[in-house]
Amino acid sequence: MTLTQLDGRRIIITGGASGMGEGLVRAFPGLGAHVVSLDFNTAGGSAIAAEAGAHFIQVDVADKSSVDAAVAAAINHLGGLDVLIHAAGIAPASLSENNTVELWHQVMNINALGTMLTNQAAFAALKENGGQILNFTSAAGIMGLPNKSVYAASKGAVTAWSRTIAKEWSQYKITVNMICPAIWTPMYDKTRSEMPADVLAAHDEIMKSAVPIGGKLGDIASDFVPVLAFYSSPGANFMTGQVIAIDGGTLMVR
Numbered sequence: 001m002t003l004t005q006l007d008g009r010r011i012i013i014t015g016g017a018s019g020m021g022e023g024l025v026r027a028f029p030g031l032g033a034h035v036v037s038l039d040f041n042t043a044g045g046s047a048i049a050a051e052a053g054a055h056f057i058q059v060d061v062a063d064k065s066s067v068d069a070a071v072a073a074a075i076n077h078l079g080g081l082d083v084l085i086h087a088a089g090i091a092p093a094s095l096s097e098n099n100t101v102e103l104w105h106q107v108m109n110i111n112a113l114g115t116m117l118t119n120q121a122a123f124a125a126l127k128e129n130g131g132q133i134l135n136f137t138s139a140a141g142i143m144g145l146p147n148k149s150v151y152a153a154s155k156g157a158v159t160a161w162s163r164t165i166a167k168e169w170s171q172y173k174i175t176v177n178m179i180c181p182a183i184w185t186p187m188y189d190k191t192r193s194e195m196p197a198d199v200l201a202a203h204d205e206i207m208k209s210a211v212p213i214g215g216k217l218g219d220i221a222s223d224f225v226p227v228l229a230f231y232s233s234p235g236a237n238f239m240t241g242q243v244i245a246i247d248g249g250t251l252m253v254r
């Protein structure tokens with residue numbers, strides 16, 4: 001398969017220590033991009049970045065001073081910025097009637113506030129020459145997802161935020177789109193591990209029809225990375241405010 005080339009493109013990827021972020025950190029240098037990986041997990045993130053030919057900087061996306069320092073250091077390392085891919089996030093399970101205030105703040109701080117902070121930090125560099133922001137939403141934030149109401153609320157916030165800045169920052173030629181994946185990652189492994197055996201069996205049965213292509217979540221390297229390569233390229237410059245579902249047809253809404 002020939003992937004979209006990213007020659008010389010300067011790209012920050014958050015969540016680079018696991019899952020989809022890791023997949024991009026591993027693939028994009030081979031497409032010609034200059035990549036800085038940001039993650040809370042220093043051990044995993046730095047090892048992956050070193051193997052991939054990328055640079056790693058530790059960050060807590062929920063902390064403004066940490067984000068500002070890490071993104072500034074990344075932009076300094078890259079000599080500018082063309083693309084921010086903000087994949088870092090968490091998805092803890094909890095029945096809605098049992099949600100605690102602490103859980104609400106934790107998930108909202110990492111998923112929703114983290115999106116605002118990373119996007120704001122990138123804005124200063126992107127507004128000079130334009131560029132692309134790719135945030136990660138979820139079908140949970142659009143359709144709802146039992147046992148994940150706080151997560152769903154946080155992703156609803158990501159979508160509303162992204163569409164608003166897509167309008168505000170269009171004057172700077174900054175595009176803002178949302179990736180809505182259904183891709184098999186450690187986050188999904190954790191979700192599966194929290195299901196009792198009978199629930200997991202029922203889940204796998206439902207997925208056979210819920211995901212029209214393949215009947216299960218997609219593969220990082222073959223189903224996800226090629227799409228992100230295109231959406232990180234200048235070829236996607238005329239799209240903004242869109243939910244881009246990479247999910248085998250699970251979410252057939254706009």
Ligand SMILES: NC(=O)c1ccc[n+]([C@@H]2O[C@H](COP(=O)([O-])OP(=O)(O)OC[C@H]3O[C@@H](n4cnc5c(N)ncnc54)[C@H](O)[C@@H]3O)[C@@H](O)[C@H]2O)c1
Binds near residue numbers: 017018090110184187
């Ligand atoms: N896997 C799916 O099918 C799916 C579906 C819908 C949405 N998403 C979203 O896609 C994104 C990537 O998901 P994934 O499945 O690759 O997840 P993952 O759990 O494999 O990786 C998430 C990464 O985020 C990092 N992270 C968490 N909190 C952080 C913090 N405070 N600061 C910095 N880094 C932090 C983790 O260390 C980890 O490396 C997430 O935003 C997730 O909500 C995933």
